[in-house]
Amino acid sequence: MTLLVLSGADVRALFPPKEGLAPMREALMALARGEVCQPLRPVVAPEGAKGLLAMMPAHTPDAGYGVKIVCLFEGNTALGLDAHQGAMLLFSGETGEALALLNASVLTELRTPAVTAVATETLARPDAAELTVIGIGVQGAAHIRTLAAVRSWRRVRVVARDHVRAAKVCAELSSELDLPIEVASSAEEAVRGADVVVTATNAPEPVLRREWLRPGTHVNAVGSCVAHTRELDPPTMAAARVFVDSLESAVNEAGDYVFAARAGVIGPSDLTPLGEVLLGRAPGRESEGEITVFESVGLAIQDLAAARFVHTRAVETGAGSRVEY
Numbered sequence: 001m002t003l004l005v006l007s008g009a010d011v012r013a014l015f016p017p018k019e020g021l022a023p024m025r026e027a028l029m030a031l032a033r034g035e036v037c038q039p040l041r042p043v044v045a046p047e048g049a050k051g052l053l054a055m056m057p058a059h060t061p062d063a064g065y066g067v068k069i070v071c072l073f074e075g076n077t078a079l080g081l082d083a084h085q086g087a088m089l090l091f092s093g094e095t096g097e098a099l100a101l102l103n104a105s106v107l108t109e110l111r112t113p114a115v116t117a118v119a120t121e122t123l124a125r126p127d128a129a130e131l132t133v134i135g136i137g138v139q140g141a142a143h144i145r146t147l148a149a150v151r152s153w154r155r156v157r158v159v160a161r162d163h164v165r166a167a168k169v170c171a172e173l174s175s176e177l178d179l180p181i182e183v184a185s186s187a188e189e190a191v192r193g194a195d196v197v198v199t200a201t202n203a204p205e206p207v208l209r210r211e212w213l214r215p216g217t218h219v220n221a222v223g224s225c226v227a228h229t230r231e232l233d234p235p236t237m238a239a240a241r242v243f244v245d246s247l248e249s250a251v252n253e254a255g256d257y258v259f260a261a262r263a264g265v266i267g268p269s270d271l272t273p274l275g276e277v278l279l280g281r282a283p284g285r286e287s288e289g290e291i292t293v294f295e296s297v298g299l300a301i302q303d304l305a306a307a308r309f310v311h312t313r314a315v316e317t318g319a320g321s322r323v324e325y
Contacts, residue, residue: 031245032273032275038300065090077137107303113142116147118278123292129195130155131147132193132198133156133159134191135159135202136170144177158190166183192214197213198220213291220294221254221294231255237260241290247271
């Protein structure tokens with residue numbers, strides 16, 4: 001038996017931004033239709049360890065089985081490494097044979113902003129033209145690339161702790177995308193002028209506050225995928241219509257929701273799965289002045305759908321390497 005091994009470069013080449021939206025949209029709708037078996041991810045987080053390990057298994061009748069095993073090491077950013085390190089495995093739904101091993105760091109890097117782009121296209125105002133991204137690590141840069149591929153922005157502003165590094169990254173992205181991208185002097189200034197905001201940080205405490213948001217803003221909250229960290233303050237969660245990738249995952253794992261729920265300003269009935277909106281079962285944005293939030297925890301079905309998409313294209317094009325297994 002052989003196993004198809006797809007490197008980070010392979011995954012990047014086979015999952016371009018515009019084409020990545022369709023499998024992510026279908027994954028969210030499949031979840032809403034009840035076609036996905038996806039338990040909450042078990043996490044191994046030893047006390048005193050530098051990072052944690054999470055396992056994200058999923059199954060659908062069409063895609064078979066898949067599991068992403070990923071380590072989250074937040075200190076990696078200071079080393080110039082992605083905080084997410086891991087492997088994605090695909091298995092046949094017919095025989096259980098291992099089919100492919102994919103670089104999970106790049107898969108996560110690309111599928112996350114693809115989901116954000118689906119949410120932005122669904123929930124942001126049609127005339128939204130000012131984008132603010134808080135955080136310019138791997139996810140911040142990937143979000144700028146993906147969102148620039150699906151919508152025209154008048155300006156992009158970036159908020160970062162390291163202004164020197166951020167200026168370098170912004171200059172590179174601006175040249176690559178032919179798009180005005182600048183480092184903002186403060187988060188408040190950048191958010192007050194934004195139509196769409198992306199928070200892509202590993203901050204333990206809020207980096208975005210309700211009083212900064214003008215009417216009609218759409219927020220994509222990406223960084224808080226564990227219950228003990230948060231990027232949005234409770235007043236933001238209370239004031240917005242909140243959409244989620246998964247209701248079960250958001251209630252248990254999204255720190256933005258968990259802290260707001262503890263404050264008594266939001267509950268499960270206030271959350272709308274994005275897949276329900278995509279299927280036409282629930283309304284999306286209902287007014288020009290409404291503030292919307294998409295709470296992105298990251299799901300195993302998204303990884304499975306992205307990996308299947310990459311695997312299919314790899315088989316068609318002969319990409320990757322085959323090893324005896």
